[in-house]
Amino acid sequence: MAQLEPDSQLPVQRWPLALALLVALSLAFYLLQPILLPFVLGALIGYLGDPLVDALERRKLGRTAGVLVVFVLFSGLIVVGMLVAVPLVLQQLDALIQKIPALYQWLTQTLVPWLRDRLSVPAAQLPQIDWSGQLAEHWQSLGKVTASTLKSLTGSGAGFLAGLFNLALVPVVAFYLMRDWDILMEKALGIVPVAWHKNAIALVREADEVLSAFLRGQFLVMCSLGVIYSTGLWLVGVQFALVLGVVAGLASIVPYLGFVVGILASCVLAYVQFQEWTILFWVALVFGVGQVLESVLLTPVLVGDRIGLHPVAVIFALMAGGQIAGFVGVLVALPVSAVIMVFVRHAMAYYRASQLYSGD
Numbered sequence: 001m002a003q004l005e006p007d008s009q010l011p012v013q014r015w016p017l018a019l020a021l022l023v024a025l026s027l028a029f030y031l032l033q034p035i036l037l038p039f040v041l042g043a044l045i046g047y048l049g050d051p052l053v054d055a056l057e058r059r060k061l062g063r064t065a066g067v068l069v070v071f072v073l074f075s076g077l078i079v080v081g082m083l084v085a086v087p088l089v090l091q092q093l094d095a096l097i098q099k100i101p102a103l104y105q106w107l108t109q110t111l112v113p114w115l116r117d118r119l120s121v122p123a124a125q126l127p128q129i130d131w132s133g134q135l136a137e138h139w140q141s142l143g144k145v146t147a148s149t150l151k152s153l154t155g156s157g158a159g160f161l162a163g164l165f166n167l168a169l170v171p172v173v174a175f176y177l178m179r180d181w182d183i184l185m186e187k188a189l190g191i192v193p194v195a196w197h198k199n200a201i202a203l204v205r206e207a208d209e210v211l212s213a214f215l216r217g218q219f220l221v222m223c224s225l226g227v228i229y230s231t232g233l234w235l236v237g238v239q240f241a242l243v244l245g246v247v248a249g250l251a252s253i254v255p256y257l258g259f260v261v262g263i264l265a266s267c268v269l270a271y272v273q274f275q276e277w278t279i280l281f282w283v284a285l286v287f288g289v290g291q292v293l294e295s296v297l298l299t300p301v302l303v304g305d306r307i308g309l310h311p312v313a314v315i316f317a318l319m320a321g322g323q324i325a326g327f328v329g330v331l332v333a334l335p336v337s338a339v340i341m342v343f344v345r346h347a348m349a350y351y352r353a354s355q356l357y358s359g360d
Contacts, residue, residue, distance in 0.1 A: 033325040042173025217302040232286030255311040263287040
């Protein structure tokens, strides 16, 4: 049977096919999200490590050898972090958990009565909450909490083995993606219709710039803020400075959330520790300095203004990702949102330049 020549083929509408492909990929992501975690983590590691591998390749080092060097570097950083930071964090977390009953007692016997007197609220109108029994039973130490968590995780042998397999799969996926990243990107571009190549390359470069600013820049900002907050609270003399700084740094993935969470938790713990109001000034000073450094130095240098996501959009993206695909959705929510913003900006520019927007 004779095949049609290219010139005699019927014209094909590309946009419906592209939209259909996008819908199919979105549906596949939703249906397969229970098994996607190692692939998402591997892809993130591969993306973060690809520029380092490219730099080593430009220095005449083989691609596979460069990937091995980057893997050794990443593994060394992880091991050093686990040997140095993790024991300190766990030690402070254990001490913090043991203080939870005392914090609860201060909350119910000091803070609530003080607020009641200042606001002139009758005691009968306040909800009667008594968690003392539950706190005494469940929050004695980190060891008991960890033991109960491990018991629930290992209760199903199949589930535990599946978790170990997923964890072991992450470096394997990351290795192969990092080694073949450029080849995979070239093949992906080869699927795009020829008429779209020029615009596709420009969009991919801009999306890569945005993703690079977010994944690499925002990660460095979070780590820097964690160090700043922990060091400042330690200098002030606040207990659990490392835990508070780490939590505030991680929460900084959402603009201003790390500042709010960190200063509130630090003020409560600092006042319970020192029992004087002046310590709150020093805690506020620590977080104020951190915010100034983030606004003036860290974000402009490490991230820039290329992401373009409003704080409300960041919160919505995280919640929507978690609702759609759980933890995997949270991991990919902000990178996907940042890339979508690139396409939205170009679509808006195209719309404003069209007859639909400017015509009568």
